[in-house]
Amino acid sequence: MTRWSVGDLAKASGLTVRTLHHYDEIGLVVASERTSSGHRRYTPDDVRRLYQVRSLRQLGLSLAEVRSALSRSDSLRPLFEAQLAALTAQARQVEALRSRLTALLDGHTTESLLSTLEMMSVYESYFTSDQLADLRSRAASMGPEAVEALKASWLELVRQLRQHMADGTPATDPRVADLVRQWDELGARFTGGDAAIQAAAQRSWNENKTSISTQIGWPADDGLVDYVNRARAAG
Amino acid sequence: MTRWSVGDLAKASGLTVRTLHHYDEIGLVVASERTSSGHRRYTPDDVRRLYQVRSLRQLGLSLAEVRSALSRSDSLRPLFEAQLAALTAQARQVEALRSRLTALLDGHTTESLLSTLEMMSVYESYFTSDQLADLRSRAASMGPEAVEALKASWLELVRQLRQHMADGTPATDPRVADLVRQWDELGARFTGGDAAIQAAAQRSWNENKTSISTQIGWPADDGLVDYVNRARAAG
DNA sequence: GTAGGACCTCCCGTCGCGTGAGGTGCAAAC
DNA sequence: GTTTGCACCTCACGCGACGGGAGGTCCTAC
Numbered sequence: 163m164t165r166w167s168v169g170d171l172a173k174a175s176g177l178t179v180r181t182l183h184h185y186d187e188i189g190l191v192v193a194s195e196r197t198s199s200g201h202r203r204y205t206p207d208d209v210r211r212l213y214q215v216r217s218l219r220q221l222g223l224s225l226a227e228v229r230s231a232l233s234r235s236d237s238l239r240p241l242f243e244a245q246l247a248a249l250t251a252q253a254r255q256v257e258a259l260r261s262r263l264t265a266l267l268d269g270h271t272t273e274s275l276l277s278t279l280e281m282m283s284v285y286e287s288y289f290t291s292d293q294l295a296d297l298r299s300r301a302a303s304m305g306p307e308a309v310e311a312l313k314a315s316w317l318e319l320v321r322q323l324r325q326h327m328a329d330g331t332p333a334t335d336p337r338v339a340d341l342v343r344q345w346d347e348l349g350a351r352f353t354g355g356d357a358a359i360q361a362a363a364q365r366s367w368n369e370n371k372t373s374i375s376t377q378i379g380w381p382a383d384d385g386l387v388d389y390v391n392r393a394r395a396a397g
Numbered sequence: 398m399t400r401w402s403v404g405d406l407a408k409a410s411g412l413t414v415r416t417l418h419h420y421d422e423i424g425l426v427v428a429s430e431r432t433s434s435g436h437r438r439y440t441p442d443d444v445r446r447l448y449q450v451r452s453l454r455q456l457g458l459s460l461a462e463v464r465s466a467l468s469r470s471d472s473l474r475p476l477f478e479a480q481l482a483a484l485t486a487q488a489r490q491v492e493a494l495r496s497r498l499t500a501l502l503d504g505h506t507t508e509s510l511l512s513t514l515e516m517m518s519v520y521e522s523y524f525t526s527d528q529l530a531d532l533r534s535r536a537a538s539m540g541p542e543a544v545e546a547l548k549a550s551w552l553e554l555v556r557q558l559r560q561h562m563a564d565g566t567p568a569t570d571p572r573v574a575d576l577v578r579q580w581d582e583l584g585a586r587f588t589g590g591d592a593a594i595q596a597a598a599q600r601s602w603n604e605n606k607t608s609i610s611t612q613i614g615w616p617a618d619d620g621l622v623d624y625v626n627r628a629r630a631a632g
Numbered sequence: 633g634t635a636g637g638a639c640c641t642c643c644c645g646t647c648g649c650g651t652g653a654g655g656t657g658c659a660a661a662c
Numbered sequence: 663g664t665t666t667g668c669a670c671c672t673c674a675c676g677c678g679a680c681g682g683g684a685g686g687t688c689c690t691a692c
Contacts, residue, residue, distance in 0.1 A: 263481045
């Protein structure tokens with residue numbers, strides 16, 4: 163028995179018969195022989211190649227990458243380094259998502275989850291791509307947790323300000339002035355003191371009245387903009 | 398202008414027109430109105446929904462998950478927790494791959510990379526699924542780096558033993574005995590002292606002569622099994 | 633003689649869109 | 663008046679790596 167059938171090879175390798183068919187179809191691991199009735203017969207060389215493919219796949223390479231790796235085996239090291247870089251990038255992305263989620267789950271009640279998300283989402287599309295790139299690089303240097311913490315603080319400030327408005331606290335109230343001061347500090351930390359970005363943020367904020375958030379009936383048109391501006395003028 | 402065209406909405410949201418079409422097609426975010434010529438007109442409510450979808454997508458949820466999240470918004474928290482768990486699992490997988498790759502890149506010359514991988518791959522399919530689960534849980538408790546280090550040591554021992562064989566060192570040589578002793582220690586650490594797994598490993602090793610590794614013309618049938626067994630008998 | 637298994641070859645479905653191809657509607661520039 | 667150009671429309675195929683099923687063949691065992 164020096165030849166293998168698909169089923170036996172599937173069992174031995176832990177892959178499925180369908181996968182072996184697929185590899186055969188695309189010419190990645192072809193059964194070199196066939197029986198008279200058309201059944202695949204894998205030679206020792208085929209099996210060897212299959213295990214090479216399997217091992218490379220276990221490192222997360224695509225079938226195309228596996229194919230090229232096996233065609234010119236000298237290029238394994240650069241390929242692996244590229245794969246390592248890709249995995250590192252992926253790890254960072256996953257970590258960013260994880261910290262977003264944990265920050266959300268820790269800091270918010272169930273009913274506020276969706277609206278919080280919606281707010282973040284809307285405000286995140288307010289900047290030009292250059293400014294976004296800039297913000298992102300700054301965010302990267304701060305680390306995802308710090309960014310999430312910052313966002314959470316900001317949302318909390320908005321909540322408190324809105325609360326004061328609802329309670330009828332005058333814009334000249336020192337408590338309001340204090341919140342606005344915190345707000346501006348937060349903004350400075352967020353923008354890293356970059357004047358252009360601050361201006362963009364300010365512009366996005368002022369344009370609120372005629373932009374998305376207004377159109378979709380957000381509380382943004384409830385006068386918070388004016389309220390904050392009045393407080394700033396008074397301070 | 399309280400209605401939005403696809404193009405404008407795409408620009409504002411950072412999504413593509415095609416994506417908006419897709420969401421419309423599958424009924425996730427439908428343009429509630431159409432002009433007489435059939436152009437989509439998004440109402441404020443549609444836009445709101447789009448931003449909710451976008452925010453949920455940014456957390457890594459699938460379109461199906463987003464849809465169900467928006468249909469019964471009470472279930473957000475469990476959904477997020479599930480997503481967090483999935484992301485955590487994914488993070489672990491990515492980390493495992495990364496440590497495999499770094500271990501490989503650190504410890505091996507270019508030409509040995511592929512054959513090393515191939516060996517690992519073949520030996521990894523030698524155990525029953527129960528035993529594999531067992532090994533995996535032990536591996537999890539050891540941490541991926543330790544596992545890779547262990548594998549690397551094992552492969553290094555195999556290399557040295559084969560070298561001795563090639564050099565004609567007798568199996569009774571104390572240096573060989575020492576290597577075999579290290580080998581057995583490594584095995585004990587790998588199997589965690591579990592007798593059944595040790596037996597399986599032993600069996601897989603002894604069956605080498607008639608199994609895959611022989612069939613594919615591996616050096617395993619070069620007498621290393623016998624050599625090691627003779628050394629053990631002598632020690 | 634027939635029941636069961638293992639094998640074969642199509643071929644459609646997945647997920648989230650990208651990327652055309654081919655046509656319509658509408659405004660400004662010639 | 664027409665041409666150009668733009669934004670929009672509806673199909674419909676393509677990707678990656680297979681899963682899964684339909685419908686048929688082949689071989690063995692009872």
